Amino acid sequence: MPFIVFLGIIVFVVLIVIVSNVKIVPQANAFVIERLGAYFATWGTGLHVKVPFLDRVAKKVSLKEQVVDFPPQQVITKDNVTMQIDTVVYFQITDPKLYTYGVERPISAIENLTATTLRNIVGELELDHTLTSRDVINSNIRTILDEATDAWGIKVNRVELKNILPPREIQDAMEKQMKAERERRARILDAEGEKQGQILVAQGHKEAAILQADAIRESKIREAQGEAEAILTVQKAYADALRMLNEANPTDKVIQLKSLEAFQKAADGKATKIIIPSEIQNLAGLVTSVKEVASTDLNLDVVKR
Numbered sequence: 159m160p161f162i163v164f165l166g167i168i169v170f171v172v173l174i175v176i177v178s179n180v181k182i183v184p185q186a187n188a189f190v191i192e193r194l195g196a197y198f199a200t201w202g203t204g205l206h207v208k209v210p211f212l213d214r215v216a217k218k219v220s221l222k223e224q225v226v227d228f229p230p231q232q233v234i235t236k237d238n239v240t241m242q243i244d245t246v247v248y249f250q251i252t253d254p255k256l257y258t259y260g261v262e263r264p265i266s267a268i269e270n271l272t273a274t275t276l277r278n279i280v281g282e283l284e285l286d287h288t289l290t291s292r293d294v295i296n297s298n299i300r301t302i303l304d305e306a307t308d309a310w311g312i313k314v315n316r317v318e319l320k321n322i323l324p325p326r327e328i329q330d331a332m333e334k335q336m337k338a339e340r341e342r343r344a345r346i347l348d349a350e351g352e353k354q355g356q357i358l359v360a361q362g363h364k365e366a367a368i369l370q371a372d373a374i375r376e377s378k379i380r381e382a383q384g385e386a387e388a389i390l391t392v393q394k395a396y397a398d399a400l401r402m403l404n405e406a407n408p409t410d411k412v413i414q415l416k417s418l419e420a421f422q423k424a425a426d427g428k429a430t431k432i433i434i435p436s437e438i439q440n441l442a443g444l445v446t447s448v449k450e451v452a453s454t455d456l457n458l459d460v461v462k463r
Contacts, residue, residue, distance in 0.1 A: 181206045181215065188254040192216040200254050219254040223315060226265060230323065231273045233280045235288055242323040243280065245272055247303070248316040256311030264310055268303065272317070275302045285324065292319050 182205055183189050189201040193213050208214070230244040247268060251257045261267045279298050280288055288295070296317050303314040324332070 175210050176207075179208050179210050179213075181208060186221045188219045188221055189215050190217040190219065190254050190258045197255060197259065217254070217258045219251055219257055221251055221254075223248060223250045226268065227320065228269050228272060230321065231276055233277045235280055235285050236282055237284045239285045239324060239328060241285075241288075241325065241328075242321070243276060244320045245276060245299070246318045246320050247272060247314060248318075249307070249312050249314045251311055252313045253311030256309065258311075260310035264307075264312060267310070268307060268312070268314075271303060271306055272299065275299050285328070289322060289324075292322075295319060 181189065181201070183201050183203050185203050187203065189206070191198045191201060191208060191213055193209070197216070198213060225246060225248050227246050228244060230242040232240060233243055234240050249268065257264060276295075276299060279295055283291065283295075296319060300314055300317040303317065307314055
């Protein structure tokens with residue numbers, strides 16, 4: 159009986175040892191295994207069993223991208239302006255072995271390397287260029303960090319300057335400068351608006367004058383066309399009358415009568431001197447007959463008859 163109990167205890171201890179040495183590596187993680195104090199293997203995702211008392215998990219490494227927000231660093235620009243700049247570094251572990259044995263405290267090493275690199279880059283730039291060249295600074299820092307951390311099994315994917323804080327007096331001067339610039343732009347916009355308004359008013363007056371001139375010209379053209387048509391109508395009627403008179407084959411008496419009508423119209427004018435042709439002077443008797451004809455309202459058809 160005691161032997162069975164002892165055997166049971168041994169089996170229970172063996173089971174505990176076996177279970178305790180079974181390791182499951184989660185997704186996006188890696189375990190660095192040492193055997194007898196030396197690097198043995200890197201376990202990826204899945205089920206693994208280590209040798210009891212010989213193997214140990216030296217480091218558990220996350221392979222996911224990590225973000226580290228470093229505290230502000232004091233830097234001096236090329237024009238001797240001291241400012242505070244804090245950076246954010248995005249990195250990912252690509253080699254767990256190098257990450258484990260490459261450098262002591264890798265995050266601290268990245269922070270110090272970022273600070274020194276930032277001071278070197280900003281020290282070659284003036285204040286205005288520093289404030290407007292964030293992308294250039296980010297790219298330069300990322301390139302330098304990526305090259306330096308490659309030996310540590312780390313890949314730097316991105317570096318961002320989170321905040322750039324110049325001294326208070328510099329900020330006040332910049333705010334005044336921006337305010338003056340905004341006021342200048344506002345005055346320019348007002349002047350441009352007034353200029354455009356005056357241009358539009360002038361264009362409106364110009365177009366109105368052009369339209370008025372076109373209307374006057376069109377009116378005169380239509381008036382001239384009306385007068386021309388009226389003259390053509392009168393001349394046509396006169397020509398038709400002459401044609402009809404010519405077709406009627408008038409006698410000399412009728413021709414002399416028409417001459418007297420023309421003389422009558424001339425006499426009704428404002429002329430102070432009238433020259434009477436000799437043919438009319440010899441027609442004294444004919445005048446009397448003309449008056450009789452005028453009193454009886456003879457028309458052209460009577461004349462024709």
